[in-house]
Amino acid sequence: MELSFAGPAFPTVHRLAWRRRLRPLGLLLLSWILLAVSLWTTFTREEGYESEGLTESIPFQRYTLIIAAAMLQIVAASAAIVVLHARTECLVHIAAILLSMWASEAALVVKFILQIHGLKDYGLAVAVSLGCLLGVGWGVQKTFIHNAEADIEKVLGMDMGRHRTYQLLKADLLLSVLVIVAVASQRLMVDLESQWPETFRIMASVACWAFLGIGIAFNLWTLPFVNRVIRAVDDTATRGAQLAPEAKASQGKSDSDDPDIQKILASLKTHRTFMLGLCLARLLVFGHIMLFGGFLWPIAVDLRVRVTDSLDETFAAYLLTDSVHITTLYYFFLLGVIWYVYGGLSSIAAVHARFYDEELRLLKRDYQRATFVPGSDSRWQAQVEDLACRAITIEALLDFYVGLGTTYMPSFTPGRHTTHDVVRQAIIPLSASAGSDLAKVLMKGRRLPPQAMVSHTWRGRFRDLVAAVVADSLGEQEYGRIGKLLDSNIDLVKSWITRESGLERTYWICAFSVNQHLSICSPAEPPTDSITGQLIPTCGCSCPKFLNTDEPCRADGASIHCEMNKFGDMMAWLAAKDNSFTHVLAMDRDLDLLTRAWCVAEAAESYIMGMCQYMKVSSNSSIRKKWAKVKKLRVEGMAATRPEDVDEILQRIPNKTEFNTQIQKLFGRLFGQFWHVPPSERVLLVCRELRWRMNMIKALSDEAPGRLIESQLKESAEETVRQELV
Numbered sequence: 001m002e003l004s005f006a007g008p009a010f011p012t013v014h015r016l017a018w019r020r021r022l023r024p025l026g027l028l029l030l031s032w033i034l035l036a037v038s039l040w041t042t043f044t045r046e047e048g049y050e051s052e053g054l055t056e057s058i059p060f061q062r063y064t065l066i067i068a069a070a071m072l073q074i075v076a077a078s079a080a081i082v083v084l085h086a087r088t089e090c091l092v093h094i095a096a097i098l099l100s101m102w103a104s105e106a107a108l109v110v111k112f113i114l115q116i117h118g119l120k121d122y123g124l125a126v127a128v129s130l131g132c133l134l135g136v137g138w139g140v141q142k143t144f145i146h147n148a149e150a151d152i153e154k155v156l157g158m159d160m161g162r163h164r165t166y167q168l169l170k171a172d173l174l175l176s177v178l179v180i181v182a183v184a185s186q187r188l189m190v191d192l193e194s195q196w197p198e199t200f201r202i203m204a205s206v207a208c209w210a211f212l213g214i215g216i217a218f219n220l221w222t223l224p225f226v227n228r229v230i231r232a233v234d235d236t237a238t239r240g241a242q243l244a245p246e247a248k249a250s251q252g253k254s255d256s257d258d259p260d261i262q263k264i265l266a267s268l269k270t271h272r273t274f275m276l277g278l279c280l281a282r283l284l285v286f287g288h289i290m291l292f293g294g295f296l297w298p299i300a301v302d303l304r305v306r307v308t309d310s311l312d313e314t315f316a317a318y319l320l321t322d323s324v325h326i327t328t329l330y331y332f333f334l335l336g337v338i339w340y341v342y343g344g345l346s347s348i349a350a351v352h353a354r355f356y357d358e359e360l361r362l363l364k365r366d367y368q369r370a371t372f373v374p375g376s377d378s379r380w381q382a383q384v385e386d387l388a389c390r391a392i393t394i395e396a397l398l399d400f401y402v403g404l405g406t407t408y409m410p411s412f413t414p415g416r417h418t419t420h421d422v423v424r425q426a427i428i429p430l431s432a433s434a435g436s437d438l439a440k441v442l443m444k445g446r447r448l449p450p451q452a453m454v455s456h457t458w459r460g461r462f463r464d465l466v467a468a469v470v471a472d473s474l475g476e477q478e479y480g481r482i483g484k485l486l487d488s489n490i491d492l493v494k495s496w497i498t499r500e501s502g503l504e505r506t507y508w509i510c511a512f513s514v515n516q517h518l519s520i521c522s523p524a525e526p527p528t529d530s531i532t533g534q535l536i537p538t539c540g541c542s543c544p545k546f547l548n549t550d551e552p553c554r555a556d557g558a559s560i561h562c563e564m565n566k567f568g569d570m571m572a573w574l575a576a577k578d579n580s581f582t583h584v585l586a587m588d589r590d591l592d593l594l595t596r597a598w599c600v601a602e603a604a605e606s607y608i609m610g611m612c613q614y615m616k617v618s619s620n621s622s623i624r625k626k627w628a629k630v631k632k633l634r635v636e637g638m639a640a641t642r643p644e645d646v647d648e649i650l651q652r653i654p655n656k657t658e659f660n661t662q663i664q665k666l667f668g669r670l671f672g673q674f675w676h677v678p679p680s681e682r683v684l685l686v687c688r689e690l691r692w693r694m695n696m697i698k699a700l701s702d703e704a705p706g707r708l709i710e711s712q713l714k715e716s717a718e719e720t721v722r723q724e725l726v
């Protein structure tokens, strides 16, 4: 299979991406048409229109129409931008909110145009406008409060009372429907020029009062939970400062911890203010509509007329009693919050680039799945599928890790031994009697397809590899501190994974999934331990060896039984089979991965196929110093344990100069993910950071001066020194 960034997929994908970006144009076009009609109506119509027993003055109506039409343009532009980028769940929800807002505002404009023209719509425009307005508020409560509660419950394991919140949301939805029916039928009565019976008004009022009551209950219910999280952060900051002054000193950071926690605190408090503000604004808007619409029995039905009369029908009276203005203000506030959540105008360019990449990726994904054809040689394809279904669960991986240094490989030092050492001294010996890959032994013969493929270098620390896989299952980007936690409290790690993605998540890792006994288990030159330099005894198994060109071969001379020449075909098959199959790049501390031929080829492969790529690094700050290495990437200078692998990979690349440019860009983008985090994932990020803090404090207070924590801190202090030396 050819490895090229200029394959047939790319022109097609770019064309499709442009076509997709034209979609929001329809929304803008419709808004412009409505604006034009509004302007035309304003400047041509003169007569008045009688409504609700109150002759509305034409200048006021014109003014309202222009306000609504202008607001429509702002809403349409915002909705178009978000719709263009709505690729994550949170953004899809925000897009839905903005589209409802647009529909509500558009219905309002239509209503005024009809009114000024003296046309009746029999309550239809009001029903649409109010329905969408209710939907907007409901969507905000669901997205910003209920979903945030779900994130907090999932990550921190705190009880946020989410089920009660959900029940309140359901009641809110039901009452919203009743309110819409009531208001729309009142408008219908007016347009039919019939009387509004008092009993009907009382029934409608009951629904309206209940709706307002539910709104208040929602606020009273959710606020204490948000406060609880804020208190927990506050507590973490104070206790952290009390418990670990010496810890901070030994880590070589005197005050750097405190600004972080203050940032979390400030971010959560802002979130609380906005959310509370939005809920209250919604109550205010509906309270206003219901009060002056005569829906709050026993308050007088003609309140609007009375207020206007008492204020001599002035502009102030009109501003006070008309609900359009308060709705407009509510929308302005909501747009402000959404832009804040979305990242503000300043980060649009960065976020836009990221989402454009995501859009291309999804299109490449569809293209790969649609055009995939398995290899024509059935023996080859059978071998590919056999190799692919050798995943191990994260639980099996952690169980294997626990045994290192105790049950097997007694000399194992977590902070120093490489994957290569572990393959030679644990993986090969443990799978020798079975003569198979270790995945088969660890999974007790169970064969599973992987949910993710892991690329890593054998020269990196083994603990880092395990930590990177754990980081992936926890949705974290950094694995450095997870590594330390693996050695001090692996049960805590397991409980976190159970909450996030489950211990059954499966990974394909070459060290475990490739049968080492068919290739490298007994090399001519005996390997040595990377720390002690001692010779490692080679494997005594009698398995036949199959290297790249050993018989039986495919027509092109590639060995069928060799397991090291099928990674590309295997990834293509898995990616075509499973749309959610992802690629994890476990970047080692020295960024050695960038010089390994296999890892770079796999990164290119998964990019071309449009797979989700996640890079895991030891820490964000350590990467910032080194990532300039990316600019020097050259595929010709890359290495692999077996030189024949490099040749095979190079043969598959038709244009090496183009490949080098593209691979540099690809890794540049992967590193860029660390500094362009979409703000829509803010709550989740804050929770994950908080989880670390809270558990660190708990460990410090439980065990202070606990042996484990002390050793952890000592190790991290050593590491800081080492990093600074580098």
Ligand SMILES: [Zn+2]
Residues within 6 Å of the ligand: 432, 516, 517, 521, 522, 539, 540, 541, 542, 543
């Ligand atoms: Zn062997």
